[in-house]
Amino acid sequence: MTRKHSVNRPPTPDGAEDQGNEPILQEIINIKLIESGEKERLMEMLRERLIECGWKDEMKALCRAYVKKKGRNNVTVDDLVHLITPKGRASVPDSVKAELLQRIRSFLTSAAL
Amino acid sequence: MCARNSIYTTPKPCKHLADYKLRHGFNTYYSIRNCLKTTPNGRTRVAKHTTKIPRCSFCDRYQGRLYFCLMCSSLWCPTHILLHTQSEKGHEVAIDMDRSELYCCLCCDQVYDPDFDKVVVCNQVKDLPGGSKSKTNGFEACGERSSKRKRLDSGIGLDLKKSKLLVSMRDRRAKSCYPLGLRGLNNLGSTCFMNSVLQALLHAPPLRNYFLNDRHNSIQCRKRSGEKLCLLCDIDAISSAMFSGDRTPYTPAHFLYSWWQHSSNLASYEEQDAHEFFISVLDGIHETESKIRNSGKDDGDCQCIAHRAFSGLLRSDVTCISCGFTSTTYDPCVDISLNMDTSNLSSSNANKPIKPDEKTELRDSSKQLSIRRLPLVLCLHIKRVEHSLVRKISRKINQYMQFPFSLDMTPYLSSSIVRSKFGNRIFTFEYDNSNSSAAYEIFAVIAHSGMLESGHYVTYLRLKNQWYKCDDAWISEVDEGIVRASQCYMLFYVQKLLYNEAIEDSSFVHISPRRDPFDSTAGCS
Secondary structure, three states: OOOOHHHHOOOOOOHHHHOOOOOOHHHHHHHHHHHHOHHHHHHHHHHHHHHHOOHHHHHHHHHHHHHHHHOHHHOOHHHHHHHHHHHHHHOOOHHHHHHHHHHHHHHHHHOOO | OOOOOOOOOOOOOOHHHHHHHHHHOOHHHHHHHOOEEEOOOOOEEEOOOOOOOOOOOOOOOOOOOOEEEOOOOOEEOOOOHHHHHHHOOOOOEEEEOOOOEEEEOOOOEEEOOHHHHHHHHHHHHHHOOOOOOOOOOOHHHOOOOOOOOOOOOOOOOOOOOOOOEEEEOOOOOOOOOOOOOOOOEOOOOOOHHHHHHHHHHHOOHHHHHHHHOOOOOHHHHHHHHOOOOOHHHHHHHHHHHHHOOOOOOEOOHHHHHHHHHHOHHHOOOOOOOHHHHHHHHHHHHHHHHHHHHOOOOOHHHOOOHHHHHHOEEEEEEEEEOOOOOEEEEEEEEOOEEEEOOOOOOOHHHOOOOOOOOOEEEEOOEEEEEEEEEOOOEEEEEEEOEEEEOOOOEEEEOOOOOOOOOEEEOHHHEHHHHHHHHOOOOOOOOOOOOOOOOOEEEEEEEEEEEEOOOOEEEEEEEEEOOEEEEEEOOEEEEEOHHHHHHOOEEEEEEEEHHHHHHHHHHOOEEEEOOOOOOOOOOOOOO
């Protein structure tokens, strides 16, 4: 008799329960990045690349257009963040993503994770 | 004690921030001062927790924006900070940890306070490598306004009191006639480069006024220096001829001869470069005046008319990317050369001339150019030559370039660049030249048509808001569209105040006694 697949599935993760139990790999990596100061360096590098390729200017222009439309006093920082987050994430150049990934990979090998 | 900012509008604090300040003053600002950390590119963040990773007190989130409550130092993510404000009275103001910006929890928005920015800037300055010694630091009196006020007192304006004879030469001629000072120049054999520059120079308000006010008196000059050639006397002669009212084309032969003596390497009948000629004329004027005054002063503070009109100061900052140390140098300049970006054909940049605030990567450093002191007359030279290393030839870039008639130079000032380096804080830096104008109006355009070796220069002059084309001996009225469509090579802007002065007073001409003020006005009827 073949077992039903559902039996072999791992238990459905419960959000509240999982937090604080075993940190998942992503969290461990993140913590390591922050503790070693590498995350800060990566952020600096990322900021530079995004300025160089004109991404920052594009986002600035979007924000300006929005503020112009809504009026300076009717816009909050949160509005702007919600406005440009999807567009911003989508328009990060592939070269920047590749470089970042490369840096993280080399960090991982050096940190022997 | 608030750092006032005239060019940039300071946003008003929200009611909550104002209340908060009334209650607590600057105490909390000073208390976080020690937690502020600066990165080499000028970003400041709050770094209180050196061991632990900062997390939201409610949801433990550590990614994205985190706010640091100024009252109790607790940390919150944007979603949950409102909970904190609601439960604790008086905890309304927080600070964005990554950016060091104030946040009002009740308005749910970023707010700005010059006093807070002052604390941040002072801290940034302190953290800069080579801080106390570096030139960028005029901040010993952090926040105190500089008492030095540069007045726009060039002494070059039309001098009503000192003129010998003030004659109102009402334009008795028909209205179809051109304004005073407009006169064609004959071409002496490929000298259009000279004619075009002369037209622009003689109509530059400071130079125009200088010669009209008889600041260089030929008789006295000849008495002083004997029969030696004087470039200024020759330009003075051309200026008098231009403003005499005679409309027949003038032949600047004597000037050409004098100039050949000065720049013998360029003395030929070949077509020369207008920009090169322009630099050489300014140099000639400077030398001539230095000889007269016997002063060998450097371009920086030189009082010769060429430098008084055109000299500005460029600032160059070279910053090491790794450690943030910046080396600053100042260089005087009489014009700004701009490269044409042949690769960028998009229309988004079409309205802006490409500016020299480039960042060039030299190994591990970056270089930033800005303008420390603006000149009275701003000359922009558009480099229309492209050198191909592969084919080893140079060719002219014929691409059309849009340029503005009114120019605001504020973003290119050193004060603006320095400001943005510190994160655009509301703070009066030492160099804020808020009292001197950064607004310019165009008055002359030298355009080039044709190829690199064989082309033709014309000058478009803007007098009393009407454009005129000066094509050697031929002067004609043209539409502003023609000017915009031309291949601009050199653009001449003058500070707006001088421009307005010039168009107001052009009906009055100061005449010195040696000239007959009632010359017959031949030409127009």
